[in-house]
Amino acid sequence: MNENKMNINWYPGHMAKTKKQIMEDLKLIDLSIEVLDARIPISSQNPDIGKMIQNKKRLVVLNKSDLSDQEENTKWVQYFKKKQIPAVLVDSVTGKGIPEVIKAIETIYDKSYYDLKGRVGKSIRVMILGIPNVGKSSFINRLVKKNIAQVGNKPGVTRQKQWTKIGNKIELLDTPGVLWPKLNEKNAMYLAYTGTIKDDVLEITEVSYQLLRLLVKDDKVNLMQRYQLQEKEWSHIFSNHETTKNEKIVKLMELIGKKRGALISKGEINYERVAMILLDDFRSGKLGKITLEKVEEK
Ligand SMILES: Nc1nc2c(ncn2[C@@H]2O[C@H](COP(=O)(O)OP(=O)(O)OP(=O)(O)O)[C@@H](O)[C@H]2O)c(=O)[nH]1
Ligand SMILES: [Mg+2]
Incomplete structure (x- = not known):
């Protein structure tokens, strides 16, 4: 494998800026939902995510679970559970798993949290995070049941913070945080197999x-x-x-x-x-x- 071709600069010059923006947005939210590719749950994860979200609550969405092996899906849910991170299997094309996601969000933020924070009656503020092409926009559309996010499009340049209500308990920041994957040789290959790294660079x-x-x-x-x-x-x-x-x-x-x-x-x-x-x-x-x-x- 050609070394130069492996070391792709994903967001040349934008990485620090993107991270800063995400860090700003994270201050506003209660819960981060990390969208991963169920076929490659480790390679599609940002290695710094834990540090970035610090003491925020976390939920993992194993997206594209319609394309991955069912037995392995169950094992991955267990894997995250052992790490005290609830995980839900989702297919954002059909919307399978979306009700479970909403249930999981509500379970994470039960009433006691609001009482504690003196925010009784307020909504849970949620933000979606994930690497390119993992299905963030598709997932958001399913979650809010209408097409607010553009599927298949590159992340926009100008942006205004907008909150979208999901039911009466959840508020979603409509712009997902685009993270960069870790590109060591092995991860890069997994990301190439799934099409996350574009074929024209490999x-x-x-x-x-x-x-x-x-x-x-x-x-x-x-x-x-x-x-x-x-x-x-x-x-x-x-x-x-x-x-x-x-x-x-x-x-x-x-x-x-x-x-x-x-x-x-x-x-x-x-x-x-x-x-x-x-x-x-x-x-x-x-x-x-x-x-x-x-x-x-x-
Ligand atoms: N089979 C399957 N395909 C999916 C699923 N979710 C998304 N896709 C497809 O994956 C591709 C990327 O989806 P997007 O929702 O645009 O992904 P994204 O994370 O918003 O991508 P960026 O905005 O580029 O960062 C599209 O072709 C989707 O149709 C899923 O659960 N199952
Ligand atoms: Mg998108």
Whole structure:
């Protein structure tokens, strides 16, 4: 992997400014909701979040849980619970999990909190935080049940603080805080697989190749099904003692390419095309529900 390509400057020059803005906004709120990608709950988390929100209450939303493995989802909820952080599984496209989020917010801020703060009858003030593309806007739209935030858009430049009421107990700061992920080599690759790091800054054949390496280990069944691979085709590649692991993965890419007709001419494989197919299939969930970061590894 090319080192220069890995060390992407996500928000050149804006990082300090963004952080300052978030720190300002955080002063106004009671509870921060951290939106994570359920397929990569660690790599999609900002490592400084704990320090940033300090003694504020926290809630984790494991978003895109429709794309991740159900068993792993449950394990991740337990993982955060052990750290005293309530976590809720959400699919912000369909709105699954949203009622549970509202319930969780209300549970975190029970009546005693307001009595203590002398804020009886006041609303809970909430802010959404998360790295780019994790689904903050989609989640906010679901939470307030209308399209106030623009999905798929880049964070805006000018901004006015606006609070949106959710029911009669919750007030939401309508601008989410965009955090930066930690970009060590491993995290960066996970973020590339999920499409958080844009393909034009990384070599897509390399990203796809590395993803396939991972999938071969844990998700053989998904690959076999999606590309209609035969067991004997698989073992022909993987039982060959004369090829290296790298060569085996390339052979598998070629096989998938043949199955999909991703050819340049005369049977020559179009690797870039295969790479696109694999990445699209993974990101859209066509390869099945797959969690890349497992709790056991943490
Ligand atoms: N399958 C699935 N897709 C989702 C979910 N939430 C968001 N998406 C998709 O993820 C992409 C990014 O969603 P956004 O809501 O724009 O993400 P964001 O965090 O606001 O992104 P920025 O504003 O760029 O920081 C869009 O294509 C959404 O449709 C989810 O729960 N499941
Ligand atoms: Mg957004």
